[in-house]
Amino acid sequence: MHVGLIGLGNMGAGLARNLMKGGHELTVWNRSPGPVEALVAEGATRAEKPADAFQTDVTLSMLSQDEAIEEVVVASGALDAAKAGCVHVNLSTVSVAFADRMAALHGEKGVGYVAAPVLGRPDAAAAGKLNVLAAGAADSLAKARPLLELFAAKVWEFGEKPSRANVVKLAVNFSLASMIETLGEAGSLAEAYGIGRADLYELMTNTLFSAPAYKTYGALIEDGTFEPAGFKMTLGLKDVRLALAAGEAQRTPLPIASVLRDGFIEAIAAGDGEKDWSGLAGGAFRRAGRPLG
Amino acid sequence: MHVGLIGLGNMGAGLARNLMKGGHELTVWNRSPGPVEALVAEGATRAEKPADAFQTDVTLSMLSQDEAIEEVVVASGALDAAKAGCVHVNLSTVSVAFADRMAALHGEKGVGYVAAPVLGRPDAAAAGKLNVLAAGAADSLAKARPLLELFAAKVWEFGEKPSRANVVKLAVNFSLASMIETLGEAGSLAEAYGIGRADLYELMTNTLFSAPAYKTYGALIEDGTFEPAGFKMTLGLKDVRLALAAGEAQRTPLPIASVLRDGFIEAIAAGDGEKDWSGLAGGAFRRAGRPLG
Amino acid sequence: MHVGLIGLGNMGAGLARNLMKGGHELTVWNRSPGPVEALVAEGATRAEKPADAFQTDVTLSMLSQDEAIEEVVVASGALDAAKAGCVHVNLSTVSVAFADRMAALHGEKGVGYVAAPVLGRPDAAAAGKLNVLAAGAADSLAKARPLLELFAAKVWEFGEKPSRANVVKLAVNFSLASMIETLGEAGSLAEAYGIGRADLYELMTNTLFSAPAYKTYGALIEDGTFEPAGFKMTLGLKDVRLALAAGEAQRTPLPIASVLRDGFIEAIAAGDGEKDWSGLAGGAFRRAGRPLG
Amino acid sequence: MHVGLIGLGNMGAGLARNLMKGGHELTVWNRSPGPVEALVAEGATRAEKPADAFQTDVTLSMLSQDEAIEEVVVASGALDAAKAGCVHVNLSTVSVAFADRMAALHGEKGVGYVAAPVLGRPDAAAAGKLNVLAAGAADSLAKARPLLELFAAKVWEFGEKPSRANVVKLAVNFSLASMIETLGEAGSLAEAYGIGRADLYELMTNTLFSAPAYKTYGALIEDGTFEPAGFKMTLGLKDVRLALAAGEAQRTPLPIASVLRDGFIEAIAAGDGEKDWSGLAGGAFRRAGRPLG
16 A cells, blocks of 8 residues: 655654555655655655645654644645545544544545544554554545554554544543652652652552553652653643543533643643653652652 | 451451461451351350450451541550550551551550551452551561461561551552542543443553553443442542541642542532442543433 | 724623713624614614724724634734724733734734723623723823723723733633632531521621622622523633633643632533523532532 | 630730720630730739639630640640639630530530630731621520620621531631632732732722732732741641531532642641741742742
């Protein structure tokens, strides 16, 4: 299949290699040229402009936020110029409202639209071990799915309305942020009584909370430097804000998400905006007069 | 060894049988006679009063809260009458301030004191699979430990100050309550967009959150009846209140715990006080105008 | 002076009459024709389209939200067609980001821009007793001020950057919403112990809290029907959301505003979206199992 | 009448002088002797022990908290030794549960019990301008009232159950703390956009919020030093904690109070425990990275 890929950030190279390894012809576009050149050397074709990456059977995009997609996919004219029958698979974490607008707009233009946000960090993308949350019209999804499986541990389908995959992604990221804050508060309470947070997390992650998320983030909070960022604090704030907006649009209060939002803003005000979002946990220690690190 | 056991609630029978299976002579006391008779039929000795259960080498107690321990162990005169060299192992979840007072009082009376709250439900007690959080003076702990291992998957030690084990227990129960509320909010957000909470939880518990706590409580929230109670809402409120009090005593704010406390109170006001504490999650659905069950 | 007025909602008629009473020639535009006809009968001129109302020395607009202004003032072409030297005075409560965009856009078009949101209900507009919060370039503000004084108890100036007046308006409305919720919680606590909320409010509004806001809203909460709406719940949610967004843009957490936002959403989910925003206070009673009304 | 007065803190001297000015014979007790001597020089009689102050017709007490009253009035034997027919008027801000226990205990001992917490600072006590919140059995209240009027702007009665006056006091102090935090957040939002908090407060206290509480606390937050303390941060935390406990006892969630409690703890952890409770407002500035003072 001829596949386009737009956005070669820290996930993009891994996705690209898995797509090529799967035998597909790949055309790539990225704002900065560096990542493109590396992939061209491995056999990919350079797209001069976003529209070139839409002259394909399926185009995947992985961009940071709504505004970037608006600019690169829509305002650039790429969508208008898409090859007939092309399906656009949007891997980005976007707002629910934006996902709905995109779905409608693609419909008007006759381009298929699949939302397929992913769970996992860059190493999982490279290893083909992402969990992909996918939703879209059945035919579009059927066309996209074999590609998604090239980098997925599993593809989880959530129906025909694309934005539903985005809702699920926001619900999961909200749950992660809540876990981070909770580990911070629980660890701060323990340390107030002379128990090292590492001892608490060891107990938790070997008993009731023996899940990958607790192990990964428990270790990051134990370390306490929150650098380098795997996922930046500002992006954590964005995702919680999007979860709150999605809740508000359907009149669903999310009081824990409100506390998390305030905590992210406070962490950014404290100068930690470029650190890993696990640094949210640092607030619980700072507010008790025992800052980490 | 001659062992006393005070408090034969829904955990007590399992503990007792494991102690007897370990070859120990057991003297049991309980406020209501039913559970005592069952164990006497299996070889235990009935204590006529709490003091009788303290004429032993080690006495374990498992009572519901501070006030019950104050009454049964202290006001009854049992502690004053304890056999020389006796070690009291308090398995209950108590406040940190009470644990400190108990440790001091036992010291005055020359009775050893070990705090050993447990993680796990009655079936784990019966199966000998509890996680026991233990703290106390080294000699007392050494004497108690072989008994604890009879019903423990693992004994986790947290130092010489007994109340530290209670802090850890409160930190873990706070983390569980936070997880329950978070699952509720995430599930309510999903359902606002037509995604069943079961589908969200299936994704979560098979990927990032594949831990026993998420599986157990995810299933309870899917079910949505919250009956019968494995651990009552009112006890959940108590434990979060104790975590907040422990935080306040050491000037450690716990904003998530504050939200949980309000949620428990609201659930109890809604008539769910006798239901399982996983019913806390129901608030997220009720507040969005989509009550469960 | 020739004055334009756009938006004749429940405040507009009072504003218009005060402007005409001040001796100004008035051209009015409104989406629905009813309010226009009433004013034409009193001597105003009907604008056929928004642009007609910008063929004036000063144009005041009072519209419900960002989107309405975008549509009526910008997308309609009115701003592009404004008479040279015209000053646009925006009385609406808008987002800070939108106010900044509007100021920039007016600058590009050579039209003066003054932000002048008001404090007060329709009766105060009619009586010329509004408090007007004004900010804008000195010359524009000087031109607008005599008009504002026709319906103001006082004009409060906040400098040259228009959006600053909007920030002040949001801060005041946030403070009102906080007062409403606080009166609700305090009243619910009192009633939990058999003290009527009216008795509590009588004490408060005759002692420490003897301010117009407490008297007005205390009476609304005592009444407990929250109908008809003087200011709708959905607009209360909007203003708190805008305050939170303004805070986030400058990394300023507002934890009380977060609680208020959740409360408004919950009230709307409970079916109270069209009621007065003082109905926010009803949540404190509902959550305690003692709903009002 | 022969009147006893126990507790000569910063309110006590003003109360004592007003009682003597009213023509009553006064017997005073205080833990430290300094304040006693000053009043003896003005004609009061020194009580050697608390019981001496209960050999009167009415005894007023003004102590800092539950524990102090327990010790001075009950454990000291004073209540047991009270003169027949004596009425004890407790002016302190105590917990609702404690007030109920005290009422029951006084009933057993045959001593009248009136709860009469006050609103106002020491200067109001000296000027006879306190607002007194009173509740108790009709005959006891009738006997106490003329004394209360000697230092009251007004005596507000809340029925026969003494603890109801304490509930009202807690509701009012909660409302004050909420106002302080709200002024802090609103001021921090304004300053994020270059508007001085003083300018915001000037607007507020001259329009919608023209109440004594807003003027007093607005000025304290403008000043920003929060020293010396008129009412200490630790006491503010205590009162909010008591409001939360009173709410919990009647299943009434108070989410704003929860936020305030966390804010007080954070302020104390930041070293402000001995400052005035208006320093709670400082948190809103500190969390935004713009600490006051």
